Amino acid sequence: MRALAQFVMRGPLQASGVAAVTTAIPLLFWIGAAVVGLVILRLGISQGLTIGLWALLPALGWGVFGGDPTALGVLLQVMLMASLLRATLSWERALLGGSFLAIIMGLVLPMIYPGLLDDLVRAGVNFYEQYNAEVARSLGEDLETVIRDTMNASMAGSYLAVGVGMTMLARSWQAGLYNPGGFRTEFHGLRLSPAVAVILVATMVIGPFLGLNSMLLAWVAGTPMFLAGLALIHGIVGRKKLSGQWLVMFYIALVLLGPSLMILLVVLAFVDSWLDIRRRIKPAGPAE
Numbered sequence: 481m482r483a484l485a486q487f488v489m490r491g492p493l494q495a496s497g498v499a500a501v502t503t504a505i506p507l508l509f510w511i512g513a514a515v516v517g518l519v520i521l522r523l524g525i526s527q528g529l530t531i532g533l534w535a536l537l538p539a540l541g542w543g544v545f546g547g548d549p550t551a552l553g554v555l556l557q558v559m560l561m562a563s564l565l566r567a568t569l570s571w572e573r574a575l576l577g578g579s580f581l582a583i584i585m586g587l588v589l590p591m592i593y594p595g596l597l598d599d600l601v602r603a604g605v606n607f608y609e610q611y612n613a614e615v616a617r618s619l620g621e622d623l624e625t626v627i628r629d630t631m632n633a634s635m636a637g638s639y640l641a642v643g644v645g646m647t648m649l650a651r652s653w654q655a656g657l658y659n660p661g662g663f664r665t666e667f668h669g670l671r672l673s674p675a676v677a678v679i680l681v682a683t684m685v686i687g688p689f690l691g692l693n694s695m696l697l698a699w700v701a702g703t704p705m706f707l708a709g710l711a712l713i714h715g716i717v718g719r720k721k722l723s724g725q726w727l728v729m730f731y732i733a734l735v736l737l738g739p740s741l742m743i744l745l746v747v748l749a750f751v752d753s754w755l756d757i758r759r760r761i762k763p764a765g766p767a768e
Contacts, residue, residue, distance in 0.1 A: 485653035488515050492527070495519050496534040504538035509551035510646050512539075516555065517562040517650030522658070525563045532559050547596055550639065553585055557643025562650060571670050574647065575704035578640050582703075586636035586696045590628075600631040629693045637699025644703060668718045669758075670711035672704065677753035680705055702746055709745025712752050721764040 488495045495515060503512030512535045520528025532555070539552040557578050565574040590597050604627035608616040616623050648667075655663035672680070680701040688694035717726050734741050751757070 481649075481653070482656055484511075484515075485518060485657055488518060489522065489657065492531060495531045499531055499535040500538055503535045503551055503555065504541070509539065509542075509554060510642060512551070513555045513558040513643070514646040514649045514653070517558045517647050518653050520559065520562040521566050521650055521654045525566055528562065528566075529559065547593070549589065549593060549596075549635075553636075553639035554642045554646065557581060557639055558646045558650070561643060561647040565647065565651070571666070572672055572676060572704070575644065575707065576676065578643055578647075579700040579704060582636045582640040582700045583696065585639060586632055586693060586700075589635055590632055597628065597631060597635075601628050604631060630695055633693055633695035633699050636696060637703070640699060640703055644707065664718070667711050668715035670708055670715075671756065671758075672708045672749060672753045674753045677705065677750045681750060702742075705746040705749040706742060708749035708752065709747075712748055712757060713745070715758045716761060719758055719761055719763045 484498070488498050499512045499515045501512075502508040502515070516528060516532040516535050519531045535555055536552070539555050543549045543552040560581055561574040561578045564577045565571065568574070601624060605616075605624055608619075608623060608627070619626055648663075651666070652663045655661070655666075683701040684694075684697050687697040713730055714727065717724075748757075
């Protein structure tokens with residue numbers, strides 16, 4: 481991947497070509513989005529958006545003619561978050577921008593792709609009626625509504641999650657080429673401000689009472705907090721200079737425990753926004 485990043489940074493022709501070709505190839509769209517993010521972060525928003533236009537062409541082709549908005553959704557997320565990160569040097573603001581865009585996508589996707597969403601809903605209804613009839617009977621007429629909200633939230637939320645991942649990949653490429661160790665330090669220090677943490681929690685708790693899609697709100701508000709929770713774990717391991725095996729065991733536990741550990745990370749991120757847990761932990765040897 482480092483070799484690819486080096487090739488991309490040779491010039492606009494190389495960057496445009498890689499961004500366009502990888503976006504056009506199925507399942508490689510994420511590379512195109514990361515390439516655009518790297519150019520934005522390194523060379524500036526104006527030049528990055530110019531390269532992004534070449535990736536937008538195949539992404540729009542997939543969205544308009546292929547009926548699949550995934551490449552377009554992820555690319556737009558990366559372009560926005562990378563631009564905010566370049567302009568503000570704040571992961572918090574970049575993540576909030578991505579979350580806001582995910583809400584807009586959640587509102588727009590059903591209007592632009594009603595057929596795609598209807599197909600997903602029918603597939604979901606058939607699945608529950610055949611393999612989980614008890615749940616289908618308990619939900620009754622609400623089954624289709626619940627599945628529709630779930631599919632809508634999953635689409636917009638997954639674009640946000642992949643967009644965050646590709647923005648981080650672009651940032652790691654930038655650090656690897658021009659500032660070794662910079663991304664590690666930056667990620668270890670990622671922490672939400674108390675005001676933002678309260679707003680995100682309030683969004684998840686109050687939003688459903690206002691008739692909003694609770695699952696979409698959980699995606700858009702939970703993603704920044706989940707990432708801040710991951711950063712807290714990485715920061716503690718780095719501050720105590722623990723072996724990388726601790727992180728391996730943590731991610732194994734994350735896979736095995738799933739939602740339970742994810743919720744714990746969200747809670748830890750909220751607490752950390754007020755207490756700054758890393759600052760209270762005595763470093764092992766010289767502080768980072």
